[in-house]
Amino acid sequence: MKTTMLSSLARHAKRQAGRLWALGLAAGLAVTMAATGPADAHGEKSQAAFLRMRTLNWYDLKWSKTSVSVNEEYEITGKLHIMNAWPAAVHIPDRAFVNTGQPGAVANREAVFVGGQFAPRALQLEVGKTYEFRVVLRARRPGHWHTHVQLSVETGGPIPGPGQYVDIKGNFNDFTDPVKLLNGTTVDIETYKLGNIYLWHLLWYVAGAVWIAYWFSKRGLIGRFAWVASGKGEEVVTPQDRLVGAISLAAVLGTVIIFYAITVSSYPNTIPLQAGDFRNIPALAGEVNDGPLKITYLGGSYKVPGRELVANFKITNDGKEAVRIGEFNTAGLRFLNPDVYTTKVDYPDYLLAERGLTLSDNAPIQPGETKEISLTVQDARWDTERLSGLAYDVDSSFAGVLFFFTASGTRYPMEVGGPVIPTFLPV
């Protein structure tokens, strides 16, 4: 009996297995969906660490405001260094676009300037040079939005810069985006000629629907099919139907031609879409690698468990003032030497390691002096920003910009980098 009951249960379970499996899958999916949060980042952590470190270096970034009202303008400004360490995995930015990374059209991009040049289209940037940029945004949709500048490189994809949350307050319906035309009139591009779009689509939609309804009303589908199938297809369409067709054809062509002519005379001065890239973008002088310093990379290691990068350099100061290393900047993260940065730095907290940089010798490098310095970069942000994946990258090399400071306040940004050897176990 026991065996029989078990067999019966087993058979029943077997019969219901498919349903039970589907039910379990549905329940599992529902639970997963309940646990999801809003997607408010843009995949900036998803790219390999060496790509983010070695392609671009964003510094001196500033968001003019982090709380604005609808229609209020704000800016993201900064400098963009195209790294000499640019990896082979990404095409060089000879056709690139300074883009804005944000969750949709939450703010309108009023203008982008690169090297002082208005850059609404693709531009050519050169490896090893540094460019100043300014992005002007106009708050549109209320919310709490993560906003980046990013460089999109043709065939290479987007490379996001550091992001900052911006709060937009007010009413979305109040948003306007006025643009002045060459003829002197100002139009709001949010709603300009919206009625015209709806009108023409509605008109033709109704015309199409009437055409279908006219024919469908003549014995529908089944009746016509039977008639055609009986071999009398030629009788189905009457001369009167053809006359209706001819009149409709004349009406369609007449409407298109007449209103085309009216439109041409209403807008006599139109231009085609503008295409073409911008070249010869002025680069900044006196920025990265222009300092009186010689730096030789002597090798380094990356301790995976401790999220610690150790890089050894031989540094010669050919300047007239002593210099100190104050900051290491890579992939948007800033690792600061607390002995140099003694005041609070205005930068997104999740990207700022205020005590992340340690030197084997923190004393200034005197003019004419050559020193071997071991630089230790350590912070949990290596992990949270997923730079700790460096050890598993296809090109285990790091890069970044070291910032040297003189006592008088002069700053020398210097690009550094090279291969690193990972240490996988605690030592």
Place this chain on the structure above:
Amino acid sequence: MLRDKSIKTGACPVTESIPASPGIEGGAGSNPPVAAPNIGALAGAVSGSPFTSRAEAATAVKTADLLLIIALFLIMIGGYHVHAMLTMGDWDFWVDWKDRRFWPTVLPIMLVTFPAAAQYFFWVHFRLPFGATFLCLALLTGEWIDRYVSFWGWTFFPITLCWPTSLIPMALYLDIVLLLSKSWIITAIVGSMGFSLLLYPNNWVILAPYHQASEQYGTLMSLADIIGFHYVRTSMPEYIRIIERGTMRTFGKDVVGVASFFAGFVSIIVYFVWWNVGKMFSTVKYMETI
């Protein structure tokens, strides 16, 4: 569709399956019923008919007609929409992609496909000259739902940026050429050419205001360029816009006509192919084993 061997031999399948059916004399909207072939044999209810009266049969046919046409419309919203989005996508999505070269070239070539197949289906089996209009109306229904719900409702792109291309005049032209010529060859040549040539003038009434000029920080831009630039599409850097490229330099500013005629010639070939696609799939023979 629905054809079988009995049709080829001249018999009428409807009379066999629904002896009392008035389907051959009056489908949806038929008013008044008109006598059709073989109607004399169907004057009264025959033993074995599922209907108790002619009125009931007429209602059933009318209902079936409506269900069929609605089902076809919904299917075409999905099928044609997917095809359109995958092939002409951005040129139709965005106002700053509607240029003089690629937009009038790509759209007609890609869009004459399903209408050609639908024209075979509706014309050969029903003598209904609305295949192209039916398809384009379905496409525009899907597109407007998509633009309003997804583009505007979810991502807040204004309709000024993402209005769909107007297609109905082109479709009506294609259908009426078939109606008047009664020839798919003439429709392919004259109809497809007109289908392509009508795209630009038919849409210029909407597009022209967005091609007015503006100076932006010393750079000339059309209003369409400005709209595309201002409304941030993070995943769409400017350089992926495929517009105004090519080697038609000798035509100066008059490239629309050249692009449209080129599209027309290609559309003729595409129409031939897709008319036969319609022929291949307007059948139930693939379901015979079910």
